[in-house]
Amino acid sequence: MDARFPYLVFACVILLLTALGVVLAKKPVYSAVSLLANSLTLAVIYLMLSAEFVAISQLIIYSGAIVVLFLFVVLLLPQGGSESGHNRGRAVAAVIGAGTMFTALTYALLRGAVGPSSAAAPIVAAKASTVLDIGRSLFGPLLIPFELTTLPMLIAIIGAVTLWRRQEKVSRE
Amino acid sequence: MQDLVVPMLRTIAVIAVLMTLMPYMTWFERRVLAAMQVRHGPNRVGWQGLLQPLADGLKLLFKEDLTPSNSDRWLYRLAPAIALFAALASFAVIPFGPTVEIQGTMVPMCIADLDIGVLYLLGVSSLGVYALVLGGWASGSKYSLMGALRAAAQVVSYELILGLALIAVVLTVGDTKLSTIVQQQHDGVWLVFLQPVAFVLYLIAACAETNRAPFDLPEAETELVAGYHTEYSGMRFAMYFIAEYINMLVVSSLAATLFLGGFSGPFWPGPWWLILKLMVFMFLFVWLRATLPRLRYDQLMRLSWNKLLPIGLLNLAVTAVIVVYRSGK
């Protein structure tokens, strides 16, 4: 067994706890802070798995931009926002969705469809993948998916601008 | 255990140097600013006022630690700690000397010379924004919140510009490892000559990232009292203050590393060259503060999104074409 395995398990426990924190926190601001801790832990886990670039992307994009966006929205609300009562249907939908996802992933892992197929495969890759390796695969075999990522981003820009313009119109009236 | 001795000593040395330089930067800033404005500046405590930073530190230590009654207690305490942690942590990848041999072991003069050094800096420094936003919100004061929102919008806008300047450097060198970037400049020419546009973009973005004049809107004292740290006092205020100066040291040493050949130079050992070069940038920061009036908020945002962003992208395109042309593929 790899010497880093216990640390990995420990990090996963923290990951689970912070994830619970996001869901269970009373104030949305605490949820956002918990999400930050969660994303940082995930970056550490990627690093332990020798995925340097993925770890740093997690840090830059999720910790540095997405959680900032969430925090902005939460802070722009009065009193840091408050949950508008408990919504039964939403909770049930979340449990069903998360449960299905969990079952599917567990099944796939057990069947060996995802991740290391043989039990002997080392948890940690022998050599860390460099930025150059990422570049080679991104602009080699993964070129088409890479080019396609621009579309969701374009839609996101248009969506954000449209929503903002609607809001501006409302506040001007 | 043997493996831990060298990193531990290196860590202590780096923190000792940073924590010694930081207070003297405040002294340096006040004296230079005073000289530029035909004043004397602090010159009473110790010879030429050299003990002034110590006196200031002690004063803050004995100041009451106030927590506003409608603040969010936990986040109010967490925020300044994040500021200081992010500032100190980002120094880890900056090389301050060539690898030296001490009693048969090769000791790299860098905390961690990561392959993704440039990206590490970008990632860790982006955590600093939480200190501003959470601190400003948790204070429960409108000046703080307004300052925090401005600060966050400013910092994220200029982070893009900073990123574009860094990508231009990575493109020219072909590596994200900082020691390689220094080595290439040592063997060839300083990148300030190859990437003048990126250098200027970096300097502007660095000023804005550290909330220094003329980009000091988050703490524009004439309209927002002190911005996001209005309610802070004593040592918690000191943490924001230390973080600001450590951040200045980090962006200055990164500027020296990326554009002025870092630690490389004749005669003296590496660390001295790095300190000398970063002092050039520290002087520049003070000079800018003494010279330029503060920008208006709309000017600031327009500068980043409408002017610097297209310039940065254009610079990247031109650099890319030259790189491909010279590689001959």
Add this chain to the structure above:
Amino acid sequence: MSEYLSLVLYLLVVLAIPVGISCIAGRLAPHKPNVNKGKPYECGVSEPFANQTRWPVRFALVAMLFLIFDVEALFFYPWAVALRELGVAGLFYIASFFAVLGTGYLYARNRGALQWK
């Protein structure tokens, strides 16, 4: 991996500094709270202020646009490192990636999202 060991050690020591300062904050200082000290800072007029004000949505728009351009910028790094190998083809790859996002930028600009007043 020794690089990361050194980094972790450094980060632990660095973490100890703000934690240490937080622990001594106010310990050596007088502590005499009163109602007026606890009030948020106000310029002259002291009225209690709750964060009830509504703030411009534009701040959230900036965060959203930043997020998108940040993702885009991150993709540039592997490209910048690999460009020497990719040659002219690398220029075309990134040009088509960039054309779509440039459209987005111009759209936002024309719709006044970047017009600050």
